[in-house]
Amino acid sequence: MHEFGNDADRCALLDAAGRCFAKLGYERTTMAVIASSVGISVSELSTYFPSREEVFHAVSASVFDMFLEAQRIPVQPGTDPRVVLGAATAAFIESVFRFGRLFTLIEDRAAVDPVVKEQLETAHGRVLRRYIRFIEGLGQTGAATPCAEPAQLARKLSDAQWSGAERLIDAPKDEQQRFIADITAASERFIGIGGVTELTSRTAS
Template identity: 40%
Template sequence: MTISEAQERARSARKDSAGPRRTELLDAAARCFAEHGYDHTSVETITTRAQVSRATFYAYFSSKDEVFRAITEQVCTQFLDAQLVVNVEATEPIEVIGATTRAFADAVFANGALVALIEHRAGVDPTIGALWSQVRIRLRRRFTAFLEGVEDRGEIDPCAPLWRIVETLSDALLIGASRLADADHDAREQFVADHIAIAERLIGFTR
């Protein structure tokens, strides 16, 4: 086994362990990317923010690209988890819409400028593009499948095909919430309330 192969195996083991040092590096890198953008963030920028050596960085990540992919994976996981905040079998559909809309908006608010940066990198980095596309497709499919069940029970009268409504709502929520990442609490709350009201109208709850 070569030295580089041994280093890569060690990095993989540390990634799987998800220890506190790796988490600290990810948090520092996320702040750097959000503040400075992708091009103006370097490994040195990240290590300075995290107060660690370059050797420590390379013990966990092979490059700036790899740490950005790891951050993207974290954001994607947060977005998927936002759809699981309630038990859909035991919750009224209209309440599910409200709870999941708020949870998804909060996930976007929490990631601020990273969302726009991931959107941009998805267009130039095939790996990021695949990750971002996959999570958005999964989110839409879950939402559509949920609404199809509600429609089958006669509880909604949608104004357009469900897949189109879901596409419109998810894009509007992602873009709108990312623009308000630095807004005050009241502005965020108003956005969420307005988006829920729009969703209810488009979906067409009958009761």
């Protein structure tokens, strides 16, 4: 894959292409549609991205880069773990809301495109490992009493955040914010911050 001009040009192209994919879906987003969206010819676009598939790979890579960057929460020594958990949970979920239908399209493409599948698995794996380290650290210091093994618990909570956020992509802002608050509170209970470790079937669903 070739680089598209300078960084600003490349970002503009990928942003425009991402909007096209999100609005029209993969099949209806042709090279002509993408080129038109940024005011260049198809032949010029092809110089940088030979196919729609390669454009999509670049778009999804950019999305995951931004998704992972949003998860980098600066933590000062002595910060209340509830604050850290709340910030990380909000960052994760709001990233899904931010990318909206593009995010769900990327997931759909991962089922048929091995490059996108690898991108998705890599991004999810990095977030998951951070979550596991966070839970392990709290358990080791006695700041929490997790209700399950850190890896199992991190995966369940991560999956709940991911799937719940996807369901609420088009929901009103207040409903999205309630979900963030609810899943953060549930995560506190499951991780055992404050000593509460009950895992109810209602919250796990």
